[in-house]
Structure formats: structure tokens, C-alpha cells
Amino acid sequence: MALNAKIPEGLLKDKWQNYLNKTNIVNPANRKKLDIIVVGAGLSGGGAAASLAELGYNVKVFFFQDSGRRSHSVAAQGGVNAAKNYKNDGDNVYRMFYDTIKGGDYRSREANVYRMAQVSVDLIDHMTAQGVPFGREYGGYLSNRSFGGVLVSRTFYARGQTGQQLLLATYQAMMKEIKRGTLTQYSRHEIQDIVVVDGKARGVIVRNLVTGEIERHSAHAVVLGTGGFGKIFYLSTLAMNSNGSATWRAHKKGAFFANPSWTQIHPTALPQAGEHQSKLTLMSESLRNDGRIWVPKKKDDPRPPGEIPAEDRDYYLERRYPAFGNLVPRDVASRAAKERMDAGYGVGPLKNAVYLDFKTAIEKLGVDTIRERYGNLFTMYKKITGIDAYKEPMKISPAAHFSMGGLWVDYELQTTIPGLYAVGEANFADHGANRLGANSLLQASVDGNFILPNTISNYLSNEIRTGKIPTDTPEFDEAEKAVKEQLQKILSIKGTMPVDQIHRRLGKIMFKEVAMSRNEKGLKWAIEEIRKLRKEFWTNVAVPGDDKGMNSELEKAGRLADYLEISELMAVDALDRKESCGAHFREEYQTEDGEAVRDDKNYMYSAAWEWLGGEKWKLHKEQLEFKEIEVKTRSYK
Amino acid sequence: MNLTLKIWRQEGPEAKGKMVTYKVSDISKDMSFLEMLDVLNEDLATKGERTVEFDHDCREGICGQCSLVINGQAHGHESHYTTCQTHMRSYKDGDVIFIEPFRAKSFPVIRDLKVDRSSMDKIIQAGGYISSFTGMAPEANSIPIHHEVAESAFDSAACIGCGACVATCKNSSAALFLSAKISHLAKLPQGKVERMERVVWMVNAHDDEGFGSCTNTGACAMVCPQEVDLLDITRMNYEYNRALATVRS
Numbered sequence: 001m002a003l004n005a006k007i008p009e010g011l012l013k014d015k016w017q018n019y020l021n022k023t024n025i026v027n028p029a030n031r032k033k034l035d036i037i038v039v040g041a042g043l044s045g046g047g048a049a050a051s052l053a054e055l056g057y058n059v060k061v062f063f064f065q066d067s068g069r070r071s072h073s074v075a076a077q078g079g080v081n082a083a084k085n086y087k088n089d090g091d092n093v094y095r096m097f098y099d100t101i102k103g104g105d106y107r108s109r110e111a112n113v114y115r116m117a118q119v120s121v122d123l124i125d126h127m128t129a130q131g132v133p134f135g136r137e138y139g140g141y142l143s144n145r146s147f148g149g150v151l152v153s154r155t156f157y158a159r160g161q162t163g164q165q166l167l168l169a170t171y172q173a174m175m176k177e178i179k180r181g182t183l184t185q186y187s188r189h190e191i192q193d194i195v196v197v198d199g200k201a202r203g204v205i206v207r208n209l210v211t212g213e214i215e216r217h218s219a220h221a222v223v224l225g226t227g228g229f230g231k232i233f234y235l236s237t238l239a240m241n242s243n244g245s246a247t248w249r250a251h252k253k254g255a256f257f258a259n260p261s262w263t264q265i266h267p268t269a270l271p272q273a274g275e276h277q278s279k280l281t282l283m284s285e286s287l288r289n290d291g292r293i294w295v296p297k298k299k300d301d302p303r304p305p306g307e308i309p310a311e312d313r314d315y316y317l318e319r320r321y322p323a324f325g326n327l328v329p330r331d332v333a334s335r336a337a338k339e340r341m342d343a344g345y346g347v348g349p350l351k352n353a354v355y356l357d358f359k360t361a362i363e364k365l366g367v368d369t370i371r372e373r374y375g376n377l378f379t380m381y382k383k384i385t386g387i388d389a390y391k392e393p394m395k396i397s398p399a400a401h402f403s404m405g406g407l408w409v410d411y412e413l414q415t416t417i418p419g420l421y422a423v424g425e426a427n428f429a430d431h432g433a434n435r436l437g438a439n440s441l442l443q444a445s446v447d448g449n450f451i452l453p454n455t456i457s458n459y460l461s462n463e464i465r466t467g468k469i470p471t472d473t474p475e476f477d478e479a480e481k482a483v484k485e486q487l488q489k490i491l492s493i494k495g496t497m498p499v500d501q502i503h504r505r506l507g508k509i510m511f512k513e514v515a516m517s518r519n520e521k522g523l524k525w526a527i528e529e530i531r532k533l534r535k536e537f538w539t540n541v542a543v544p545g546d547d548k549g550m551n552s553e554l555e556k557a558g559r560l561a562d563y564l565e566i567s568e569l570m571a572v573d574a575l576d577r578k579e580s581c582g583a584h585f586r587e588e589y590q591t592e593d594g595e596a597v598r599d600d601k602n603y604m605y606s607a608a609w610e611w612l613g614g615e616k617w618k619l620h621k622e623q624l625e626f627k628e629i630e631v632k633t634r635s636y637k
Numbered sequence: 638m639n640l641t642l643k644i645w646r647q648e649g650p651e652a653k654g655k656m657v658t659y660k661v662s663d664i665s666k667d668m669s670f671l672e673m674l675d676v677l678n679e680d681l682a683t684k685g686e687r688t689v690e691f692d693h694d695c696r697e698g699i700c701g702q703c704s705l706v707i708n709g710q711a712h713g714h715e716s717h718y719t720t721c722q723t724h725m726r727s728y729k730d731g732d733v734i735f736i737e738p739f740r741a742k743s744f745p746v747i748r749d750l751k752v753d754r755s756s757m758d759k760i761i762q763a764g765g766y767i768s769s770f771t772g773m774a775p776e777a778n779s780i781p782i783h784h785e786v787a788e789s790a791f792d793s794a795a796c797i798g799c800g801a802c803v804a805t806c807k808n809s810s811a812a813l814f815l816s817a818k819i820s821h822l823a824k825l826p827q828g829k830v831e832r833m834e835r836v837v838w839m840v841n842a843h844d845d846e847g848f849g850s851c852t853n854t855g856a857c858a859m860v861c862p863q864e865v866d867l868l869d870i871t872r873m874n875y876e877y878n879r880a881l882a883t884v885r886s
């Protein structure tokens with residue numbers, strides 16, 4: 001099967017309009033006859049569910065939390081980007097496109113990125129109309145801040161809880177549609193499989209997490225907005241129940257998985273304090289606007305940070321990257337921290353952290369301004385560590401955070417299974433090999449609200465005569481049978497190793513060899529270890545209880561079973577790419593001073609993997625073409 | 638530290654529940670409260686016993702999914718913390734800790750410590766939104782909003798919908814949750830258009846869902862993780878009376 005990205009004709013700036021001019025739309029009277037299943041109620045899924053319901057389709061939305069308002073988008077802190085140029089600082093759609101392509105190290109699809117920058121402008125209008133209390137200047141107009149990897153201020157924010165506020169607006173839009181009767185929600189439901197009939201996605205098999213029942217739901221199209229799989233590292237900034245299962249099961253039904261190994265390791269999370277730790281809390285990137293990162297110049301300097309004078313501090317980002325300083329992109333900042341820590345300059349009891357210091361900013365701007373900008377983050381830091389960051393620098397450390405990889409989608413956000421769409425972090429589309437801060441809330445929201453509703457109609461316009469999709473067919477029977485068998489198999493093992501313990505071990509393998517820095521030997525080792533661990537899981541996992549009702553251990557086991565397969569593909573993908581780009585840093589390909597070396601001649605492609613069964617995959621390459629931007633070596637010096 | 642836990646176990650909504658005693662050992666001070674429960678559950682899983690069901694997701698105080706009553710207090714002993722933000726620093730060796738679900742008529746127990754809070758969704762469905770469809774919005778800066786107004790709307794909008802206000806209220810009222818949404822939207826110009834229908838519909842939905850009435854005790858504001866202001870309840874009463882008065886005239 002050849003990949004067809006379906007990029008519309010014309011100049012970059014005209015492509016989306018050209019697409020909209022020609023795409024098929026569905027007569028409002030026919031929309032009621034069309035069923036759409038949306039999985040996920042985050043910004044992408046929730047936005048899609050609400051917008052499609054507004055258009056008059058018959059929409060069902062599924063998610064595993066008890067309310068859509070708890071989807072993981074809620075945890076995003078820093079902000080959302082848009083090329084409004086309210087600051088008169090030279091921002092525009094092209095510059096945003098340029099920054100995003102460059103930030104992604106020239107490994108994303110030009111047309112998609114340009115479209116994201118174009119519709120970013122509408123998103124801020126949309127969210128403001130929905131009641132998002134964005135930060136404002138004293139004149140009453142919207143305020144902006146800067147994020148890493150850019151030289152303009154285009155980030156809109158609602159204190160340090162931007163994701164929460166955008167998600168609540170999205171959730172409220174869903175509640176409005178539920179009241180109108182166009183949307184039905186299924187909370188505490190988890191997708192177990194995608195049902196494909198005659199090559200088209202026609203429904204899902206779900207488990208009702210409260211009753212344990214396995215249910216069948218059919219539709220004319222299925223949309224996955226199920227978020228990222230960074231929790232594969234066990235320790236990550238993601239919520240405990242975030243998972244890769246929906247996309248992975250779609251992959252095993254024929255959807256190609258693209259660039260799976262590109263994981264963003266965020267530079268400013270809280271360091272691990274002990275073995276028992278279950279998650280790493282993020283400290284928003286926005287803190288790097290006013291905070292300065294440093295380590296002591298002397299190894300094992302015993303002095304408390306406040307007593308170390310400026311001349312004994314190494315502000316290593318400002319030293320290595322004078323142009324961008326503390327605001328270099330995340331991959332660069334994380335690797336630089338790793339470099340200092342590996343060289344023995346880490347701070348804290350486990351030497352696994354660096355300082356993020358606000359002293360200069362507090363002196364310059366006053367404590368009140370800092371409190372207004374980041375108050376909730378400082379409070380959060382204090383609640384977790386017991387330390388007052390107004391008086392003493394924070395200790396921070398890199399942590400797994402975001403999946404740039406995901407289901408391969410074309411310009412219409414359709415996967416390689418017709419009728420199956422992927423939106424938000426679940427797809428691979430816009431961020432290339434490294435995502436810029438505040439671009440992900442944007443991508444998730446615009447995918448769901450503005451892009452998908454306009455592209456899915458192109459497919460659905462051919463479905464108006466199909467009629468209701470029956471669920472009593474062999475395809476549904478088989479999918480349901482396989483799901484039930486897998487659950488029974490897990491329960492029958494009755495081993496001695498709790499799910500979380502196996503997951504922690506997987507996380508260690510992944511963080512060691514498939515994270516910030518990779519090499520051939522390590523990746524091969526990781527594959528062997530993952531296979532051993534998978535075997536151990538299937539012979540010795542301890543899952544008590546049954547499948548008749550609520551059973552969190554069973555839920556976690558199902559997700560881990562998938563992680564134990566995704567992890568292998570991540571290593572395979574990292575092994576295949578013999579270059580360094582963005583978050584993918586292969587030690588074999590670097591300059592003398594440790595900067596990444598790309599190989600545009602051989603690797604200017606997105607790697608889309610097809611599952612062949614067992615532990616085998618076939619690589620399909622989507623060659624990337626850059627027509628309206630000059631491909632350069634990424635430099636933040 | 639070694640601790641004794643007394644945990645509410647209940648098979649299902651109709652089943653009778655009871656407190657069951659467990660011991661956990663080697664708990665370190667820097668663990669979070671939920672990590673302490675993870676230790677217990679790993680122990681139970683290893684022994685083949687059904688683990689304790691409790692709700693949680695983000696584990697950083699923002700999703701509102703976690704929900705325990707610890708030693709009689711919703712979200713534990715620290716004011717304005719969520720359960721997931723509570724750490725073991727403040728416990729000592731030998732402590733006995735009582736762990737129960739959020740209790741309220743409108744929050745039936747699903748299993749053990751997990752409760753059904755869909756009644757809160759119903760309140761928002763009644764009118765906790767602005768009826769603007771995707772595509773309708775005017776340019777964002779066409780509606781200037783005073784800095785202080787935006788900040789104040791944020792204070793109300795910050796509610797994480799955890800339900801601790803209900804669990805702590807002697808009347809099981811959701812007035813703080815309800816008034817936070819009413820205030821958030823009533824403070825902003827975008828939300829003013831529908832303010833009258835909204836407050837009436839939402840207050841009615843609150844009562845229909847079986848939540849109790851507010852008697853202004855203020856216990857809710859003491860536990861609220863986002864420190865939603867009690868004044869929001871006053872504002873809600875004002876909005877409600879204003880709406881009724883306007884309809885009558």
C-alpha cells in the first residue's frame with residue numbers, strides 16, 4: 001500500500017482554502033442518519049464530539065474517566081499558541097509555521113503545519129467566546145508570553161492552568177450538546193478494539209469499567225482522540241491512566257503507526273525522589289521566561305544554592321546558546337541537563353536535578369508579579385516538595401512528556417483504515433521530531449474543532465445511503481471474542497508480579513536506552529529486554545479479582561500488555577533512523593561539541609510502520625518535501 | 638514508617654460495606670498518600686486478593702478525579718489540598734489512618750472508595766456553558782475585559798469539580814461547585830447574555846439531583862483545593878433572585 005498524504009494543490013497559504021472549496025459536504029438533513037463514534041473527551045476528542053454534534057451528526061463519545069472534564073488535557077499549564085500578532089513583534093502565520101517546522105527539525109509535513117498556524121487565530125476567538133478567562137493586560141486586551149524555541153510572544157494563557165480552562169470550555173460545549181440531544185456520553189468506558197468491516201472502520205468494542213460488561217457500538221466513522229502514550233516510561237508527566245491502547249489496537253487492525261520513537265523529554269519536571277514514585281509533576285515551560293537554569297561549577301558543592309555566588313554558577317544554557325538562552329527548545333534543554341548531570345554536576349540528594357532560579361526575576365519584577373504569573377506553580381511545588389521557591393531555587397529534571405509519534409494520518413486526519421480518524425496527540429501530524437511548547441493544546445483543539453469537522457464530511461458524504469451498521473455480524477463477533485479471551489488469559493495467569501512492578505521495569509529500560517540519547521547497541525539490548533519482560537508478563541503477572549465489575553488491576557494489565565508491544569516498535573523505529581533529529585538523538589551522529597547531525601539525504605521521511613503480525617513490521621516512507629522553507633541546520637546559538 | 642489503615646470496602650452500590658484493617662510497612666516520608674495506597678495494593682495483588690479501588694488520574698491536583706475522606710476530612714487534613722497532593726511527611730510511625738469514600742446521597746458508591754459523581758455533570762448540562770457554536774466567535778480582542786474581571790472570573794473557573802465541597806458539607810450541598818460555574822460565566826461579558834436562564838436551570842438541576850441546601854456554614858470553602866470563594870455562593874443567590882424578580886416583573 002502506497003502512502004497518499006492527499007495534500008491539496010496550490011501555494012501553502014492557499015491549500016486549506018482550496019481543500020475547503022472542493023471537499024464534499026453532507027446535507028444537514030442527512031447528518032442525523034450518520035453515526036460517529038469519538039473516543040476521547042480531551043481537547044481533540046471533546047472538541048470533535050461537540051463540533052460534530054453541533055453540525056447535527058449522531059455522536060457518541062467514550063472516555064475512561066468519570067467525567068470528560070478530567071481528560072488529561074486538563075493538566076496542561078503553560079499556554080496555547082496563536083499567530084495573532086497582538087504584540088506587534090513581527091509575528092504572523094508564516095513565522096509560526098517556520099518556527100514549528102524548525103522546532104520539529106524539518107521532519108513534519110509542511111502543509112499540515114501551515115494549516116495549524118492559519119487556524120490558530122480562530123481558536124483564540126473560539127475559546128474566548130466560550131468563556132475561557134485568558135490573562136489580560138490592564139487595558140482589557142489579551143496578554144501573551146513567550147515559550148521555548150521562538151523569538152516572539154504568541155502564547156495565550158490562563159494563569160498556569162491553560163489546559164484546564166480550554167478543556168472546561170470544551171467539556172461545557174459537550175454538555176450543551178448532550179442537553180440538545182445530539183451527543184451521548186459513555187464515561188468510565190475503555191476501548192478494547194476497533195471493528196473493521198470490508199476494510200472500513202465500522203465500530204468499537206468497549207468495556208464498561210463499572211459493570212465489566214463488553215459492549216458493541218457501530219458507526220459510519222470512528223475518531224480516536226486518545227492522547228499520548230508517554231506513560232510507557234512509567235515515570236512521566238502524564239496522568240496515571242493515560243495509555244496507548246486505542247491507537248495500538250487500531251494499529252493491529254491495519255492503521256500505520258508513524259515515528260513511534262519520537263518522545264519529548266521535558267526539561268522542567270520534578271526529579272524522582274525514590275523507587276515508589278508514581279509520576280513526575282511538570283513545572284511549566286513558561287517558568288523559563290523568568291527563571292534561570294544553572295548548576296554549581298564545582299562538583300558536589302556542599303553550599304546551599306543561595307550561598308553559591310554568581311561566579312561559581314554555570315548557567316549552562318546561557319553559556320552554550322547565547323541567542324535563545326533559557327528558552328531553547330525542550331529537546332536541547334533536556335539534553336544539556338543530561339550532559340551536566342552525566343558529567344557529575346547534578347544537584348539534590350540523588351544528583352538527578354538542576355536548579356531553576358527566580359532570584360533575578362524577583363529582584364527585577366517584584367514578588368507580586370512573579371506570584372501573579374506563576375503563583376499556582378509555586379504553590380504546587382510547595383505542596384509536593386515542601387519547599388518555598390520564592391526563597392530557594394526549584395530543583396528540576398527531565399521527564400517523559402509528549403508523543404510526537406502516533407497514528408499516521410493524511411491531510412484529512414484519516415488513518416490508513418478508511419473511516420478511522422486520529423486527532424490530537426494520538427496522531428503524528430504536526431510536530432515533527434520535536435514539539436514546541438504550547439503548540440499541542442493548539443493542535444489538539446484545532447484538529448477537533450476546525451479541521452476534522454470539515455474533512456470527515458468528505459468521507460461521510462459517501463455513506464448517506466449505507467443505513468445503520470448492524471453489530472450482529474461476524475466482524476463484531478470475532479472482535480468481541482478476541483477481547484474476552486485476552487481478558488480471561490490475563491486473569492488466568494495468577495502470577496506473583498504486580499502490574500506496576502513490571503511497568504516500572506519497562507520504564508527503566510525505555511528511559512535508559514530509548515529516551516534522550518540512543519545508540520545501536522543500547523537499542524538492540526532494549527529490544528531483547530522488552531521481549532523478556534513481555535514473556536514474564538504473560539506468565540507471571542498478578543491480577544486478582546475478576547472481569548465482572550470494577551477492576552483497576554485488570555485495566556492496567558491490558559494497557560501494559562500493549563505498552564510491552566509499543567515499546568518494541570519504538571526501539572525498532574529508533575534503530576532504523578541513522579541520524580539525529582530533534583528529540584531523536586543518536587550518539588553515533590553528533591558534532592564534536594555534542595550537537596545533533598541530521599541526514600537529510602537519507603532520512604527526510606516520516607516512518608510509517610505497518611504491523612505484519614508477531615514482532616514484525618514493514619516500513620513505509622512518507623518523503624517530506626519543503627517547498628516554501630529553506631532546510632537548514634537547526635541552531636539556537 | 639509502619640501504619641495501620643482502616644479502609645472502607647464495599648463490593649457494589651447495593652452491597653453492604655465495612656471498614657477493613659490493613660497494615661503497610663516501610664512507608665517513606667516523601668511518598669504521596671496515593672503511593673502509599675499503591676504499596677498496599679501491590680501487596681494485595683501479590684497475595685491474590687482484590688485490590689482497593691480508589692479514583693485518581695493526574696496525581697497533581699488538577700483533574701479532580703481523586704476523592705477520599707481521610708481521618709474524617711475530605712482530601713485529608715491539609716486545607717486546600719487534593720488527596721493526590723497529600724504526602725506522608727505529616728504522618729508518623731504507628732499512626733492509624735481511616736480511609737472512606739466521599740459520602741453523599743448524590744454520590745452513590747460504585748466500589749470501595751470510588752463513587753459516582755455524574756450528578757455534577759448533570760448540573761453543568763442544565764446550563765453551565767455559553768451557547769456559542771464553533772465558528773460563531775467574533776475576534777477575541779473585540780470584547781475588552783478588565784484585567785481584574787478576568788482574574789476574578791478565573792478564580793471561579795478554577796474549580797476542579799472534585800466534589801470535596803459536597804463530601805464535607807453537613808447538608809451534602811453542591812452550592813460551592815454550582816456557584817463557581819454560575820459566577821465564572823456571570824462575571825464575563827460573554828456569559829452575561831444567558832445568565833438568567835442559566836442560574837435558574839442549574840439551581841433546579843442541583844436540587845433535582847438530590848444535593849442538599851446551603852446553610853452558609855462555609856466548611857466547603859475550607860477544603861476546596863482551588864480556594865473557591867464563599868462569596869460565589871452569595872453571588873449565586875443574587876443572580877438567582879435577580880432572575881426570578883426579572884421574570885416576575
Ligand SMILES: Cc1cc2nc3c(=O)[nH]c(=O)nc-3n(C[C@H](O)[C@H](O)[C@H](O)COP(=O)(O)OP(=O)(O)OC[C@H]3O[C@@H](n4cnc5c(N)ncnc54)[C@H](O)[C@@H]3O)c2cc1C
Nearest residue numbers: 040041042044064073076078079191227424425438440441
Ligand atoms: C503535564 C502536561 C502539561 C502540558 N502543558 C502543555 C502546554 O502548556 N501547552 C501545550 O500546548 N501542551 C501541553 N501539554 C500537552 C497537551 O496537554 C496534550 O498533548 C493535549 O492536551 C492532548 O490532548 P488530546 O485531546 O489529544 O488527549 P487527552 O487530553 O490526553 O485526552 C485523551 C482522552 O482519551 C480518552 N482515552 C484514552 N485512551 C482511551 C481508551 N483506551 N478508551 C477510551 N478512552 C480513552 C481519555 O479518557 C481522554 O478523554 C502538556 C502535557 C502534559 C502531560
Ligand code: FES
Nearest residue numbers: 694696701703721
Ligand atoms: S488525581 Fe487528579 S486531582 Fe487528584
